[in-house]
Amino acid sequence: MSTHIDTQARHWLRSMFDAAIASAQPAICLPPHLPAPPRGRTVVIGAGKASAQMAQVLEAHWPTPLSGVVVTRYGHAAACQHIRVLEAAHPVPDAAGLAAAQQMLAAVAGLTADDLVIGLWSGGGSALLPLPFPGVTLTDKQALNQALLRSGASIGEMNCVRRHLSAIKGGRLALACSPARVVNLVMSDVPGDDPLDVASGPTVADPTTRAQALAILQRYRIALPPAVLAALDTAASESIKPGNTRLGPITTHVIATPDLALQAAAQVARQAGIEPTLLGDALEGEARDMGTVLAGVARYAAKAPSPRHRVLLSGGESTVTLRPPAPGQAMPAPGRGGRNVECLLSLALSLKGLPGVYALAGDTDGIDGLEPVAGAIATPDTLERASALGQHATAALDAHDAHSFFGALGDAVVTGPTGTNVNDFRAILIAATG
Numbered sequence: 001m002s003t004h005i006d007t008q009a010r011h012w013l014r015s016m017f018d019a020a021i022a023s024a025q026p027a028i029c030l031p032p033h034l035p036a037p038p039r040g041r042t043v044v045i046g047a048g049k050a051s052a053q054m055a056q057v058l059e060a061h062w063p064t065p066l067s068g069v070v071v072t073r074y075g076h077a078a079a080c081q082h083i084r085v086l087e088a089a090h091p092v093p094d095a096a097g098l099a100a101a102q103q104m105l106a107a108v109a110g111l112t113a114d115d116l117v118i119g120l121w122s123g124g125g126s127a128l129l130p131l132p133f134p135g136v137t138l139t140d141k142q143a144l145n146q147a148l149l150r151s152g153a154s155i156g157e158m159n160c161v162r163r164h165l166s167a168i169k170g171g172r173l174a175l176a177c178s179p180a181r182v183v184n185l186v187m188s189d190v191p192g193d194d195p196l197d198v199a200s201g202p203t204v205a206d207p208t209t210r211a212q213a214l215a216i217l218q219r220y221r222i223a224l225p226p227a228v229l230a231a232l233d234t235a236a237s238e239s240i241k242p243g244n245t246r247l248g249p250i251t252t253h254v255i256a257t258p259d260l261a262l263q264a265a266a267q268v269a270r271q272a273g274i275e276p277t278l279l280g281d282a283l284e285g286e287a288r289d290m291g292t293v294l295a296g297v298a299r300y301a302a303k304a305p306s307p308r309h310r311v312l313l314s315g316g317e318s319t320v321t322l323r324p325p326a327p328g329q330a331m332p333a334p335g336r337g338g339r340n341v342e343c344l345l346s347l348a349l350s351l352k353g354l355p356g357v358y359a360l361a362g363d364t365d366g367i368d369g370l371e372p373v374a375g376a377i378a379t380p381d382t383l384e385r386a387s388a389l390g391q392h393a394t395a396a397l398d399a400h401d402a403h404s405f406f407g408a409l410g411d412a413v414v415t416g417p418t419g420t421n422v423n424d425f426r427a428i429l430i431a432a433t434g
Contacts, residue, residue, distance in 0.1 A: 009431065017374075021415070067083070069107050090128055091145065092145050116182075123365065129168055132167065159200040164213040171204060205240050258281035269311050337400035341375055345378075348382045
């Protein structure tokens with residue numbers, strides 16, 4: 001494949017990724033969903049990687065006085081005049097997140113039916129609001145969160161557990177707002193776009209049960225501190241259910257979704273003369289397995305000659321399971337990995353340098369795993385170039401060290417914090433033949 005095609009393919013892939021991110025910017029998707037101002041007070045609350053940017057846009061468009069507090073990840077803050085913007089840790093919670101949750105509950109205390117609460121929720125909010133259920137400590141929640149992240153549990157399963165071990169999630173914050181009206185503006189980063197799973201649903205009712213939460217923990221064989229077991233054994237840990245008469249009126253709008261981001265990328269592809277195929281916005285599963293499956297789809301598509309370039313687009317959220325070492329072996333040093341680059345490295349290994357196939361995988365919030373790197377690009381000569389540099393692809397995959405692998409090749413995709421979050425983005429470009 002010529003250098004020209006290689007350069008052009010990289011440009012196209014990055015342009016599609018950038019379009020997906022741009023489509024979900026709060027300045028575009030939030031203003032059309034703002035409610036009418038109330039007779040009483042307006043209080044703004046929210047959590048997530050996009051919450052600060054959402055608050056900034058809300059302030060710019062809101063015609064009456066307002067106040068409130070939102071919490072975002074460290075490094076994702078945006079300047080607001082009337083809404084306090086706090087920062088905390090993600091994905092493992094910290095004391096700053098606990099303090100932010102307490103301030104949020106204080107901000108909605110004493111409201112009346114004439115007041116309005118606007119909730120700004122986006123991906124990452126679960127870890128940013130770690131207010132433990134009474135008897136459970138922050139240390140307990142940190143250990144449990146780390147275990148869940150290593151287990152391979154889906155985002156829905158993790159959030160079910162979090163809701164039942166929280167003093168603010170699972171509708172409890174909505175109950176604290178009552179009798180005020182609550183309007184939720186949600187940027188979805190979860191398969192199916194269920195608001196319940198964005199930030200673990202602090203201001204929406206929860207139909208799941210503490211028995212389901214316990215079953216999830218048992219399924220993944222997660223060792224539980226006694227305080228966690230005790231919490232799940234008491235009826236008080238049950239979340240707020242639909243139809244609870246103590247809740248005030250709640251309206252929820254999902255204002256940005258992975259599907260809309262894929263549609264924006266597809267439009268960029270069409271404008272470049274590339275034929276897009278959307279594989280779905282809710283793909284889930286182990287990252288390395290997803291890479292293998294997507295490679296099979298790409299290989300099949302590449303078999304059919306086509307005079308046009310084609311691109312396979314998909315979204316969703318994969319998982320990475322960190323497996324313990326074999327008996328007698330030491331725990332390996334943690335690799336610099338993320339679910340997107342792990343999926344991409346697996347795809348590259350499965351394609352084995354298939355000519356004419358290029359791919360990008362990245363997180364739309366600009367951070368894949370714990371790294372300030374959104375993702376990476378793979379090319380037909382990825383494995384060849386890596387070998388020449390002494391990089392071993394299979395070893396990197398097994399060590400969950402794909403960020404180091406792609407970084408050494410100069411193929412990392414760095415965006416910085418994007419101000420939005422509509423989950424993972426994957427594009428596989430198949431160059432024209434014939």
